[in-house]
Amino acid sequence: MMANQMNGAPLLEMRHIHKSFFGVKVLDDVSLSLRKGEVLALLGENGAGKSTLIKILNGDYTMDSGEIYLGGQHVQFHEPRDAEAHGIRMIYQELHYAPDLSVTENLLLNELPHGRGFPGRYAIDWRRAREMALARLKLLDLAIEPDVHMRDLPVVERQIVEIVKALSAEAQIIVMDEPTAALTPPEVEMLFGIIRNLCAQGVAIIYISHRLDEIFDIADRVTILRDGQHVATQAVAEVTMASVVELMVGREIEARRKTIEVGGGAAQVVLEVQNLTRQGAYEDVSLKVHAGEIVGVFGLIGSGQLSLTRSIFGAERPDAGSILVDGSACTIRHPQDARNAGIGFVPVDRKVQSLIMGQSVRKNVTLSNWGRLARMGFFQQGVEKQHTQHWIDSLGIRMAGDMEVPIRFLSGGNQQKSVLARWLEANVRVLILNEPTWGVDVGARSDIYDQLEALAQSGLAILLVSSDIQEILSVCQRILTIYRGRITAEFLRDQVTKDQLLAGAAGETL
Amino acid sequence: MLSAQSAPAAPPKRRKWLTDDTLTSLSLVVSFVLLCVFFASQTPYFLTQANLSTIASTIAIVGITSIGMTLVLITGGVDISVGSVAALSGVVTSLLWLEHGIPLGVATVLGILAGGLVGLLNGAIVTYLKINPLITTLATFSIVRGLAFVLSEGQTNLLSNEAFNFIGRGTVAGIPFSLIVMLTLYLIFFFVLRYTSFGRNLYAIGGSPQASRLAGIAVTRHLLIVYVISGLLAAFSGIINVSQLASSAPRAAVGLEFTVITAVVLGGTSLAGGKGTLIGTLIGVIILRTLDNGLVLMQVSSFYQDVARGFVLILAVGFDQIRLKFGQLQRSKGA
Numbered sequence: 001m002m003a004n005q006m007n008g009a010p011l012l013e014m015r016h017i018h019k020s021f022f023g024v025k026v027l028d029d030v031s032l033s034l035r036k037g038e039v040l041a042l043l044g045e046n047g048a049g050k051s052t053l054i055k056i057l058n059g060d061y062t063m064d065s066g067e068i069y070l071g072g073q074h075v076q077f078h079e080p081r082d083a084e085a086h087g088i089r090m091i092y093q094e095l096h097y098a099p100d101l102s103v104t105e106n107l108l109l110n111e112l113p114h115g116r117g118f119p120g121r122y123a124i125d126w127r128r129a130r131e132m133a134l135a136r137l138k139l140l141d142l143a144i145e146p147d148v149h150m151r152d153l154p155v156v157e158r159q160i161v162e163i164v165k166a167l168s169a170e171a172q173i174i175v176m177d178e179p180t181a182a183l184t185p186p187e188v189e190m191l192f193g194i195i196r197n198l199c200a201q202g203v204a205i206i207y208i209s210h211r212l213d214e215i216f217d218i219a220d221r222v223t224i225l226r227d228g229q230h231v232a233t234q235a236v237a238e239v240t241m242a243s244v245v246e247l248m249v250g251r252e253i254e255a256r257r258k259t260i261e262v263g264g265g266a267a268q269v270v271l272e273v274q275n276l277t278r279q280g281a282y283e284d285v286s287l288k289v290h291a292g293e294i295v296g297v298f299g300l301i302g303s304g305q306l307s308l309t310r311s312i313f314g315a316e317r318p319d320a321g322s323i324l325v326d327g328s329a330c331t332i333r334h335p336q337d338a339r340n341a342g343i344g345f346v347p348v349d350r351k352v353q354s355l356i357m358g359q360s361v362r363k364n365v366t367l368s369n370w371g372r373l374a375r376m377g378f379f380q381q382g383v384e385k386q387h388t389q390h391w392i393d394s395l396g397i398r399m400a401g402d403m404e405v406p407i408r409f410l411s412g413g414n415q416q417k418s419v420l421a422r423w424l425e426a427n428v429r430v431l432i433l434n435e436p437t438w439g440v441d442v443g444a445r446s447d448i449y450d451q452l453e454a455l456a457q458s459g460l461a462i463l464l465v466s467s468d469i470q471e472i473l474s475v476c477q478r479i480l481t482i483y484r485g486r487i488t489a490e491f492l493r494d495q496v497t498k499d500q501l502l503a504g505a506a507g508e509t510l
Numbered sequence: 511m512l513s514a515q516s517a518p519a520a521p522p523k524r525r526k527w528l529t530d531d532t533l534t535s536l537s538l539v540v541s542f543v544l545l546c547v548f549f550a551s552q553t554p555y556f557l558t559q560a561n562l563s564t565i566a567s568t569i570a571i572v573g574i575t576s577i578g579m580t581l582v583l584i585t586g587g588v589d590i591s592v593g594s595v596a597a598l599s600g601v602v603t604s605l606l607w608l609e610h611g612i613p614l615g616v617a618t619v620l621g622i623l624a625g626g627l628v629g630l631l632n633g634a635i636v637t638y639l640k641i642n643p644l645i646t647t648l649a650t651f652s653i654v655r656g657l658a659f660v661l662s663e664g665q666t667n668l669l670s671n672e673a674f675n676f677i678g679r680g681t682v683a684g685i686p687f688s689l690i691v692m693l694t695l696y697l698i699f700f701f702v703l704r705y706t707s708f709g710r711n712l713y714a715i716g717g718s719p720q721a722s723r724l725a726g727i728a729v730t731r732h733l734l735i736v737y738v739i740s741g742l743l744a745a746f747s748g749i750i751n752v753s754q755l756a757s758s759a760p761r762a763a764v765g766l767e768f769t770v771i772t773a774v775v776l777g778g779t780s781l782a783g784g785k786g787t788l789i790g791t792l793i794g795v796i797i798l799r800t801l802d803n804g805l806v807l808m809q810v811s812s813f814y815q816d817v818a819r820g821f822v823l824i825l826a827v828g829f830d831q832i833r834l835k836f837g838q839l840q841r842s843k844g845a
């Protein structure tokens with residue numbers, strides 16, 4: 001046993017895992033091994049089966065067949081508690097938290113400290129709890145108040161709390177399912193610091209991400225899945241970005257995007273925002289989007305850009321300023337006003353803000369367009385199915401089953417594509433997108449960009465909010481930087497460098 | 511574009527028609543048949559023509575009110591005020607006719623509109639003041655019942671008129687008129703729920719109000735309309751009730767909300783919103799009505815009837831939960 005560990009025998013082994021949903025194979029004979037103290041990157045396209053595999057490891061799903069060995073011992077997990085008892089911790093892709101409890105309570109959910117003696121030991125020792133929570137937050141060097149409710153934290157910070165929750169002392173294996181999807185670069189760096197630290201102490205990490213550049217920073221080995229099958233496991237030193245992508249996707253993806261010149265100066269202004277202000281969120285924002293143009297708003301998360309787009313869509317009331325569509329001022333007081341004016345909106349938090357989780361893919365895709373699919377108020381199911389199928393094909397939305405599958409069973413990336421499909425289906429003239437490719441794989445990302453460009457070419461005006469500089473640079477013709485709610489600079493893509501954008505997003509005026 | 515379809519993965523094994531909804535309906539039909547067999551074996555009178563037509567002619571009040579309740583529950587709300595609204599509409603109608611000399615037809619319409627007004631009030635409180643629907647309608651439940659007493663001064667008014675009597679007691683080709691109206695309404699709302707964007711929006715709102723709003727659905731307007739529909743239908747049931755009893759009383763339709771919610775939930779509509787069908791509700795209503803009738807025939811005391819109904823509710827919901835759990839288990843096991 002001892003000897004085993006010394007020559008690096010795996011800490012964890014998953015062997016020949018099979019799993020089907022609704023008769024569709026999602027995992028087909030997948031094996032994975034994890035050594036002590038290493039970071040194993042688990043890669044694959046949306047729907048490749050990554051989350052399913054780790055949910056099996058965690059005892060959340062039951063596998064159809066296969067075996068799990070932990071330190072050479074055969075183990076069987078029936079529920080997440082079992083896995084937890086063996087030192088396995090999860091950071092799920094979808095956040096799981098209690099919104100109306102404080103950060104402290106969320107962090108210490110299962111282990112709130114009690115006082116001593118009688119009657120103290122029957123009561124929670126809140127002072128100590130708070131200290132424990134603070135100590136954990138310190139690990140990541142975070143300034144999050146332990147007493148605020150989760151609900152009141154920005155999405156980013158909720159994500160961070162989830163991460164901190166998993167970093168408890170007894171963890172031997174930590175699984176992170178896209179932990180950085182919502183983090184800013186400095187926070188990602190901090191997380192990596194922690195990961196290196198943990199590894200030095202012998203903790204092993206399974207790391208799932210669609211940000212491939214991170215893999216080269218943090219991982220020791222990669223395991224790649226494609227369509228539920230294991231395609232390769234290699235040392236990071238032996239792979240390149242291109243070879244990883246090819247293994248994931250099964251074909252080559254153009255690294256450089258062709259520059260399509262569309263829209264621009266001569267075209268008509270479709271969306272114009274004048275001096276829009278909302279106290280405490282953004283100030284005096286003016287911008288224009290022409291027909292056929294993709295305008296990017298780049299800034300670190302939490303710079304007011306989300307609130308700004310919500311206001312344009314009528315979901316939040318601005319204090320001052322006006323919004324013009326096609327040159328005429330419109331009163332947008334509710335999202336339906338915005339929709340009627342031809343504006344579509346993809347929010348950040350798809351799980352809560354976009355999707356009706358219990359309903360089918362079909363109904364979610366046509367949600368904003370039901371009126372158009374109906375004739376004299378009555379729905380035409382045949383037409384609806386055709387339209388839905390069209391988007392499923394052209395965006396490559398993948399699911400186990402057909403369009404009647406409840407959308408909650410889709411992988412994260414495919415859910416995101418469905419939201420996009422909804423607005424494309426609604427035939428809008430202005431499309432506002434917030435971080436449209438969070439959790440979306442490289443192939444699909446490239447599909448989405450292609451779609452956006454095609455849409456722009458057909459005359460759509462697109463406003464893209466993103467904190468991913470690569471994304472901004474590859475699809476936008478014009479880029480605005482935002483810092484603390486103010487637009488700090490404006491660039492044309494051809495004339496801007498990464499550094500200029502980063503400077504603008506950091507509030508340095510040029 | 512459509513031609514470029516890549517071959518889909520293996521088709522799902524589950525058969526199309528075997529949805530959760532059909533399962534619920536199926537199990538309800540089975541329980542209904544069992545119930546009938548049981549009563550038929552206990553009392554020979556149960557299956558006679560006379561008894562069946564009694565059931566048929568007394569089902570409309572609960573049946574019609576349940577339509578509105580189903581819509582409200584689908585949006586994730588609830589309407590406790592229906593019983594009070596039913597009483598109010600009867601009182602208003604009879605007062606307008608008897609004391610103000612307004613023609614009975616007009617008075618009836620006004621009585622029903624009064625119910626719509628209460629619905630509008632419910633909807634407005636729920637949407638604009640953002641007060642929880644249970645609390646809101648609990649308040650109007652009390653307010654409206656009180657109003658019915660105040661307006662009528664607690665009096666029962668006799669009310670008889672040939673045309674008016676027809677609403678609750680008339681028959682067409684041997685079929686009770688109220689039953690025909692009820693079935694027509696079911697048909698209409700069945701189509702509304704299933705095939706109109708209005709209907710589908712209700713499910714979306716119940717499934718996730720926030721996502722619906724950000725999808726550009728006019729959530730507020732939909733909720734207002736739904737509560738108004740519930741009020742109107744409850745008021746109409748109140749009119750049928752008056753017509754059947756030939757009198758209006760502020761005490762009418764006490765406990766109607768309980769029966770109606772039981773029936774709707776029995777029919778598989780979820781209290782959490784986003785789920786439910788009118789077919790289920792219709793079967794739920796029939797089962798409940800049959801149960802009441804059978805127990806009366808077996809000469810079970812009315813106190814025990816209440817006990818029985820309570821049990822039926824728990825059974826129905828409990829059964830649904832078990833089925834749901836089982837379904838999820840199957841799913842996560844990938845069956």
Ligand SMILES: Nc1ncnc2c1ncn2[C@@H]1O[C@H](COP(=O)(O)OP(=O)(O)OP(=O)(O)O)[C@@H](O)[C@H]1O
Pocket residue numbers: 021022026044045046047048049050051052053093398399400409410411412413414439441841842
């Ligand atoms: N509970 C479930 N019921 C039915 N199908 C499911 C369920 N969970 C996952 N699936 C299906 O299994 C497949 C694999 O999903 P999984 O979530 O593992 O993908 P993933 O690799 O994590 O993708 P992403 O990168 O988008 O998160 C998908 O086709 C998904 O639709």
Ligand SMILES: [Mg+2]
Pocket residue numbers: 050051052093177411412
């Ligand atoms: Mg996943």
